[in-house]
Amino acid sequence: MKKVEAIIKPFKLDEVKESLGAIGAQGLTVTEVKGFGRQKGHTELYRGAEYVVDFLPKVKLEIIVADDRLDDVVEAIEKAAKTGRIGDGKIFVLPVDDVVRIRTGEHGEEAL
Amino acid sequence: MSKICKPLPLALSALVIGLLPSVASAQEGTLDSGDTAWMMVSTAFVIMMTAPGLALFYGGLVRRANVLSVLMQCLTCMGVLTLVWIVIGYTLAFGPDIGGVIGGLDHMGLAGIGLTPGEGETIPPLLFAVFQGTFAVITPALIIGAFAERMKFSAFLIFSVLWSICIYAPLCHWVWGGGWLGAAGDLDFAGGTVVHISSGTAALVAALLIGKRLGYGSEPMPPHNLPFTVAGAALLWVGWFGFNAGSALGANEDAVLAFATTNTAAAAATVSWILIEWWTLGKPTALGAASGLVAGLVAITPACGFVSPMAALIIGLVAGVLCFYGIRLKERLGADDALDVVGIHGVGGTWGALATGIFALEGFLVEGGRMSQFIVQLEGVGITILFAGVGSWILLKITGALTGGLRVDEEAEQLGLDLGEHSERGYILGSSGD
Numbered sequence: 001m002k003k004v005e006a007i008i009k010p011f012k013l014d015e016v017k018e019s020l021g022a023i024g025a026q027g028l029t030v031t032e033v034k035g036f037g038r039q040k041g042h043t044e045l046y047r048g049a050e051y052v053v054d055f056l057p058k059v060k061l062e063i064i065v066a067d068d069r070l071d072d073v074v075e076a077i078e079k080a081a082k083t084g085r086i087g088d089g090k091i092f093v094l095p096v097d098d099v100v101r102i103r104t105g106e107h108g109e110e111a112l
Numbered sequence: 113m114s115k116i117c118k119p120l121p122l123a124l125s126a127l128v129i130g131l132l133p134s135v136a137s138a139q140e141g142t143l144d145s146g147d148t149a150w151m152m153v154s155t156a157f158v159i160m161m162t163a164p165g166l167a168l169f170y171g172g173l174v175r176r177a178n179v180l181s182v183l184m185q186c187l188t189c190m191g192v193l194t195l196v197w198i199v200i201g202y203t204l205a206f207g208p209d210i211g212g213v214i215g216g217l218d219h220m221g222l223a224g225i226g227l228t229p230g231e232g233e234t235i236p237p238l239l240f241a242v243f244q245g246t247f248a249v250i251t252p253a254l255i256i257g258a259f260a261e262r263m264k265f266s267a268f269l270i271f272s273v274l275w276s277i278c279i280y281a282p283l284c285h286w287v288w289g290g291g292w293l294g295a296a297g298d299l300d301f302a303g304g305t306v307v308h309i310s311s312g313t314a315a316l317v318a319a320l321l322i323g324k325r326l327g328y329g330s331e332p333m334p335p336h337n338l339p340f341t342v343a344g345a346a347l348l349w350v351g352w353f354g355f356n357a358g359s360a361l362g363a364n365e366d367a368v369l370a371f372a373t374t375n376t377a378a379a380a381a382t383v384s385w386i387l388i389e390w391w392t393l394g395k396p397t398a399l400g401a402a403s404g405l406v407a408g409l410v411a412i413t414p415a416c417g418f419v420s421p422m423a424a425l426i427i428g429l430v431a432g433v434l435c436f437y438g439i440r441l442k443e444r445l446g447a448d449d450a451l452d453v454v455g456i457h458g459v460g461g462t463w464g465a466l467a468t469g470i471f472a473l474e475g476f477l478v479e480g481g482r483m484s485q486f487i488v489q490l491e492g493v494g495i496t497i498l499f500a501g502v503g504s505w506i507l508l509k510i511t512g513a514l515t516g517g518l519r520v521d522e523e524a525e526q527l528g529l530d531l532g533e534h535s536e537r538g539y540i541l542g543s544s545g546d
Contacts, residue, residue, distance in 0.1 A: 048440070
């Protein structure tokens with residue numbers, strides 16, 4: 001099993017969610033985050049005082065998938081989240097040791 | 113305008129004298145329901161200016177962790193200073209004049225202040241007292257902006273009470289209560305000196321004494337809730353009609369003139385701040401528009417019943433530009449005046465007081481004519497700055513001694529005053545409860 005973590009542009013969330021649903025990948029967790037890579041921030045102006053803000057709002061998606069579904073899921077996210085412009089984000093793939101469904105106590109892929 | 117108005121202080125002296133606590137006087141005016149209704153509305157409007165007006169305006173400008181501390185201070189001013197006014201403030205300001213310097217204690221606890229208008233007056237003295245009390249509340253509240261985000265609540269409380277009694281009341285007496293500034297012909301319709309220059313000066317002293325906020329200059333401290341600030345500014349605009357037009361003490365020609373000039377100046381300053389900001393910094397901002405409108409209202413405050421609407425337009429246009437640059441002053445002076453009380457109230461009030469001398473309609477000028485009037489205005493400004501400046505310094509020193517320092521400790525300041533001084537959080541929003 002793998003954990004797929006994706007940092008994407010916030011307005012792309014709906015598209016990614018639809019895309020994952022279309023390939024049958026159920027369930028995901030979403031957090032609002034801020035960060036930057038190569039994308040430049042912006043300046044804000046308050047009573048003449050200029051603030052340079054490096055951090056940009058992003059959305060972090062987390063989804064746990066079975067190994068055989070990994071490529072489909074990564075491709076779905078990548079295609080849906082892409083705009084072609086700087087700041088599109090990144091996808092990280094991490095190994096997962098175990099998954100437990102709290103309601104039933106199932107372990108492993110059955111719990112996905 | 114056909115009616116020539118006596119300067120406010122003379123009318124007020126007559127009012128006060130007519131009410132000296134003796135047996136029911138034969139000198140009585142007739143209660144005018146229009147005047148009284150308008151004055152009650154004005155009083156309510158000015159209360160609204162302190163909260164939610166000023167409360168939201170200031171509250172939105174501070175960082176999230178300090179929002180409640182500002183709101184709390186505004187509410188506390190309304191509570192404590194209203195009581196202080198009733199018990200001692202009113203009588204010091206408007207009691208029978210002693211040597212042109214202060215009012216006597218005849219009306220402590222509003223003794224002798226009844227419901228029957230005095231000779232030549234049309235509203236109950238009690239209403240006059242309550243109306244004036246709302247000014248005594250908001251003036252110290254303005255100073256909050258200077259020491260925001262780092263002053264101990266206990267210190268704020270003590271300082272505000274002392275200031276209301278020792279600085280506001282005497283100043284009020286000098287200009288409006290039959291004291292020497294008013295007698296000299298100083299024109300201040302609704303409080304350019306009494307309210308704005310005094311609080312602006314106090315703000316500068318307070319900011320210098322209490323010191324800069326931790327991280328000032330290196331940490332970004334943008335306003336955390338500008339919608340609050342804009343809403344507050346809008347409430348101030350509306351409320352200011354009570355502040356200025358209410359200072360006519362009736363629903364009369366003076367009130368209408370003040371109403372019109374107030375509205376015009378606010379509008380003009382909004383526009384000029386937007387334009388100067390757009391031109392010099394590249395973008396017009398909501399905060400700029402909100403700041404502009406307040407600056408215009410501040411500037412027109414002393415002039416509102418004495419100048420024409422077109423003069424108000426000029427006063428407002430200039431105020432927007434002057435105060436836009438005025439907020440840089442604090443940096444020059446090394447003061448962290450967190451919410452720009454100096455730049456807007458100090459500078460705006462000074463411009464307004466002087467503009468009153470420049471633009472006051474002929475009938476209001478002192479005997480020597482416009483030049484003499486301008487000099488009297490200048491004196492008023494100078495005296496106010498001196499008195500409020502030195503006085504505030506002394507009161508802050510006393511307060512600091514009583515509270516073991518004006519400032520919260522570093523940990524509390526970093527945590528934010530909401531938690532540090534009040535054990536509360538302003539916003540418990542979002543799924544994380546944070």
